Amino acid sequence: MQRQDTYDHAAIESKWQERWADADVYRTSDDATDPSYVLAMFPYPSGDLHMGHVRNYTITDAYARYQRLQGEDVLHPMGWDSFGLPAENAAIEREINPREWTMDCIDTMKTQMQSMGFGYDWNREITTCEPDYYRWNQWLFKRFYEEGLAERKGGEVNWCPSCETVLADEQVEGEAELCWRCGTPVESRTLDQWFLTITDYADELLDGIDELDEWPDSVRGMQRNWIGRQEGTTVEFEVPEFGGIEVFTTRLDTIYGATFFALAPGHELTQELIADDPELATQVETLDPDADGDEKRGVFTGEYAINPATGEEIPVYVADFVLSDVGTGALMGVPGHDQRDHEFATEYDIDIEQVVAPADGEVEIDEEAYTGDGVLVDSGEYDGIESAAARDRLVADLDTAANHTQYRLRDWLISRQRYWGTPIPVVHCDECGPVMVPDEELPVELPEFVPTPTGNPLEEVDSFVETECPECGGPAERETDTMDTFMDSSWYFLRFTSPDSEDVPFDTERANDWMPVDEYVGGIEHAIMHLLYSRFVTRAIGDMELLDVREPFEHYLPQGMVQLDGTAMSSSKGNVVSPVEIMDEYGADTARLFVMGAARPSKDFDWTERGVRSSNEFIERLLGMVEAFAADETTTTDAGERPIDEYVAREIDATIDEASAGYENFRFNDALREARGLVSLLRRYREQATPDEHTFERGLHTAVRLFAPVTPHVTEECWTALGEDGFVAAADWPEAAHDADHEAERQLVANTREDVRHILDVANIEEPAAIEVVVAPEWKHRALDVAIASDEDVVGSVMADEELRERGEAAADYAKDLAERHQSLTEALTPAAEFAALERATWLFEREFDAEIRLERASDAPDDVARTATPGRPAIEIHEG
Template sequence: MQAQDHYDHTEIEQRWQAAWAEADVFHTDDDAEDPTYVLGMYPYPSGKLHMGHVRNYTITDAYARYRRMRGDNVLHPMGWDAFGLPAENAAKERDTNPRDWTLDCIATMREQMESMGFGYDWEREVTTCEPDYYQWNQWLFGRFHDAGLVERRDAEVNWCPSCETVLADEQVEGEAELCWRCDTPVEQRELSQWFLRITEYADELLDDIDELDGWPASVRQMQRNWIGRQHGTRLTFEVEDHGSVEAFTTRADTVFGATFFALAPDHAISQELAAEDDTVRRFVEEEADPEGDEPNGVETGLTATNPVTGAELPVFVADFVLSDVGTGALMGVPGHDDRDHAFAEKMGVDIRPVVAAESEEGDAAAPDVSETAYTEDGVLVDSGKYSGLDSETARERITEETERAEFTTQYRLRDWGISRQRYWGTPIPVVHCDDCGPVLVPEEELPVELPEFVNTTGNPLDAAEEWKQTACPDCGGDAVRETDTMDTFVDSSWYFLRYVSPELVDAPFDVDRANDWMPVDQYVGGIEHAVMHLLYSRFVTKVLADTEGLDHREPFSNLLAQGMVQLEGEKMSKSKGNVVSPQRIVEEYGADTARLFMMQAAQPERDFDWSEEGVESSHRYLQRLAQAVRTFVETEYDGANDETAAYVERDIDATVATAREEFESLTFNTALRETRELTSLLAQYRETESPHGPTVERGLRTVVKLLAPVAPHVCEELWETLGGDGFVVEADWPSFEGDAADLSLARRLVENTRSDVRHIVDVAGIDDPERVDVVVAAPWKFRAQDLARESDAPNVISELMQVDEIRAQGDAAATFGQDLQEERQSLPATLSAEQERTELERAAWLIEREFDAEVRVLGAEEADDSVARKASPGRPAIHID
């Protein structure tokens, strides 16, 4: 450490990064017993880290370092989501090839990660574009095929004409349905596609969400919504001149209120009508807006026959009907569905109520649905023989007794289309033979490696004639390789398993080790991956459990979806020109400053605004801490271990207790705030007349250890300066004495008391207080409050008056009891009267220093009654002369 006020962050960071690497401190031995598995979602190698990366990986690094200091073996790996269309497009623009471009980007980003001090076991690094990784994608495809979970069929897909590839639904953005990469309008095409049959696991994927207690509730709900299981009835309507059309409904009890029938714009009948009717064509191609605020549609002139009532219903093409939800057709019941009601009002369709609220008299009357739909269950009215039945019974009876109705369960979830018409991805291990059809490439011939890149329009694999031409594995005849590559979600659906045994050559992962090390204990990544990546990972894990002997059916025990780093309220984006370079921050302030600011700015799951002032404040704090350590080692202390030292020791204990709790829950900002406050307390204590050296040393060592997971470089330097053994990254997490809850209560008591003194001084305009009396409440009030907190009696006052000590206080007890009765739902826990007095006496020196006044801590019996009666447990009375 340099002797001047400022430390050289560049020199310090490079020194300790080299020392960690030489000592291999982040390596996880293969024989480690069930290490704590900490993982950040691996990045796409774009060439530069952005602030979202820095935040994500600082969170996982801080938590991994914390777990290591708690004595855990820790697995904390890193890799690269290296396939994908962006690299292919970048290579085309630069007239290079995707592999060279990608590997150059990886080298750059790895260097940036190392400069941030992230403690990864780089020996476990995986790169998904390398054959030794993607051969296992191909192996998985074969395993899924053997399990009956692979299917090839024609399907309508999202097609980007600019990127010339299929897009997943989540890659089509906005009302204009633009490609997420190039903003080109997306088209619909029908292509032969390969699918993984994730729908076979829909029920398990949905039901197991209830077991994911360590996931955010919002993410679990997003997964439930995406799977979208609904139990209901399939009704078959006869559409004039077009035969049978099925519609799904969860409200068969409302079928007598159906007044129209609606088809999705891309339904087969809608497409037929559009080819014949210009009005329908114009609506389908130009006017339909599924994302619009209001439902819209066009009448077709056709009718559909209600299979329950026999009524003829007008048929519409409507943009609020979606082909990927239900069957792409529905019966419209405007009296009992808000969306149908809005559509009926717009199109002039009848609105007929057939379900009424239950009545105690038993004579339910049809509700008024002229203004709004009645959407609750109830009792059927005007529904023929079903009138008078409750909704649930009616749904069952109508379904059972209608010939063209059946119970069914439907899902929003669709099978996973993995085909992509591009070069830079895992080749699908299939050859097409005129005699044998599609044939799997045998395992012993894997990997099917990509050929040399050819910069051409369309899919470069189509142009790789020599690579395409091959022999059929079954008959030996001429065959052609599949030219589609896999969706990159396949790469990320199991990469966390490869980290367990990345050098394994005869299997994708070591099953025994995976059974010991999995699941991932803490997973961290952006909310944008809350559905597809996590759902596919869960699916693949379940299949591997069924086919390969994996013991775990869920990949991630705990999930944190970290918030965004914004600038002036907007997400950082190159296109907006509001990007802050992590490299610039590291060069100017140091990696520790960047990490510290990120972690103390907000809780990890919340968005926060980048603040240059906040960065500078973090930098100044680290400088002050470094100076404090230097000053300590250069100073001799001969103070006694007195009450003041005892207070500091208790505050050290309280800080450690809080920090441990907050690190466990990944609320680092609270732990860091407490650590900074301890640093400030130590500074005040060192300025007293006779600070106790061992207390100061323990405090500084504690601060350094608590900060080490977040600001590791400077803390290693300070640990060495303080004479610590070995690396601080391998040191034991600091311990504390006492009960964590009591320590927290004591700290809150002191903070509130100091705040109350400040408030009185400010409001009363006292310029120069001479004496401050802090009066602890009488012991009977503590007993009364404890009884009130524990009591479930309706009248607390009556219960309190049964206690002699309390009843003897007369009117004072009655008044205090009334207060407790009113506040009983929010009464806090408190220390005992004796503990409260002890803690306040230890903290009196802080008030004395702040106000330059004598401080007395008194019991209620020692103080004037007019002051004492104002005191309550946890909130002593204050009197200032």
């Protein structure tokens, strides 16, 4: 059932969206100097916004609006990551063109984004499946090729049999090694593919992580682990008749314990051995490098390798746990000191020998490998040497040993066997080999879609495949692989700086001025692939002298998930809440206020109907309060100097300071809590006394601007009702009128109210007649200052003060108390400031406790009451009626 609001959110929101569009409020001038660049990861156009989108895009929109209110030029663009296999599969399923499906989805999502009031500069909209964008993917690919950063090579690749395409290592998920898109188990195949040699930048990318001090530590750690730099040693094991086979190890000190040698199924020597041995080939085919499980399987080749340290022969196996693209694809098996090798040796009855012993005891290696450093044993001339020193000596002594650094990171495989992606601008000629398409012939455009049940649809389009060689003019065939869609997103943030550029992918001068992105927001699932590729491409482009910036994103914020009953929303789980339904029933501002107020952006939170209703009711109260004041329905005075007026005025200032800090540091929930508290205070102010007109009006103006980044439509309505010209979206951020220690004043009042509540509760007083509040004497403030300034001897420092020493036993007792709390002592307000702060807040005490409040200085109060007062903690005496 449609609920009846007290305000027409649909009319208000559509009105202001039209006015913003007519005035081009969110357009960024090309002449802007270093605007605040605020960017959310652009979406894949799947058809409808979901709550994750709403949260992600409200985060950047709120921050962009806050920056505008601060007087900053702001670049806040939006586009579409519109290539990819899901669109191709959806098109095949619906028997339509992927482009048609994609553009329909974009139209739907754009309409919904505009309905949410997101303040994007739509003049900069980019769509990666448009030729005017992917032309520059092709242009950049050619520059990479010219710089030696793109190459075509064969090798084992990850193949998804369901998607029928190659996957990068980063797109293979979990121990079960499943396709990131469809969840199908991934297979290994050997194919010729195009790679970008990101490994050339491994050290630079790794070292650069230290400079990303505004990224979460967890994300920086994920990038470090993925690059995976390891310092170790390469050394060769001779296999008679086949030569030396290189291995990489971080534990050369264990080489005397190498009792077997293992090859990956795809290793060059393995291929050579099985080529002449059909029976061995059949056995190797049964090995599954992608198998999920703890069992280590292998096949004895009949060959032996020579351990270069011992001169002994050790058996050569092909093992499924050895991977072609990790290390050298071969390893020395040391079962005494590597648990994986231990399990394999146990399975195949291979000797297990201990050659390193812990310095402080013995270990039983028959049951479990000893993997720590220690002292070498049964290692010939190296016995008794510690592991680290032994590694250094062995590198020097073994002829084929050399220090070596290796990485987990592999070159970026960008070839995909699918239609809906950027065509790789290469022509294959029998005479000339792979030839780059000339720049003047770019873009190489996709032909009309020809759906095929399996395989790559491009291979079936003869008019696309058959072409002429750009070099010799002879017959040739176009490359039918298309680019990984991460290529599209690896530089799109640069295109936003000059999206209409026809001669270059982006304007270098403007990109140098506007980059890096100041605030980047998107899912943690992109913490490795997208962010790492973007960092690589940015650096490579810089080395081509097209860009001065080395890192693309200054601050990265991974937003948390929106959950329902503790479970992430998912169509497959049937627990999705539609943003469209929420907008229809409650309005966009309600959805925005709830998602921003529920938790910090990086935290997960639960979507609740109760929370949504509460947000909606609050918006109604705010609008109602403003409209009542604008219609002269709120009685006011021009008093202005009463304690209650001063209290509200200073609370307005405190709220501005705290809310500003919240917005600045992406603690939107804190900022909104402060702003809501101000609205609540204004309501109580109006109920408690006839409010001062200036103070009340300033409070409303402040509250409206504090909410403007999150609830833009209703605050525009409020701004107009308050008689302001122009848009609140373009107004000035409020400024505090008083320079004061608002935090200390607030804490003093809060502590005092809490102490009163505690006494009433303990003494079981239900109807107090009077509450006596006594601030601490000046000498206790002086003692506190002395204690804070002292290094160690607090009591001695306090009693060394002549004025304090005259207080005798009272000063000594207080000094002892200060000494016990020395590490946690903080400065307090002066006695006069304490008294003034409590005097301004007296009305709050009277309102809450319905009793007379007697505020006194220590010098005017009875000694038995005043003696318990300390700085920041007044003495309290309660009198019953």
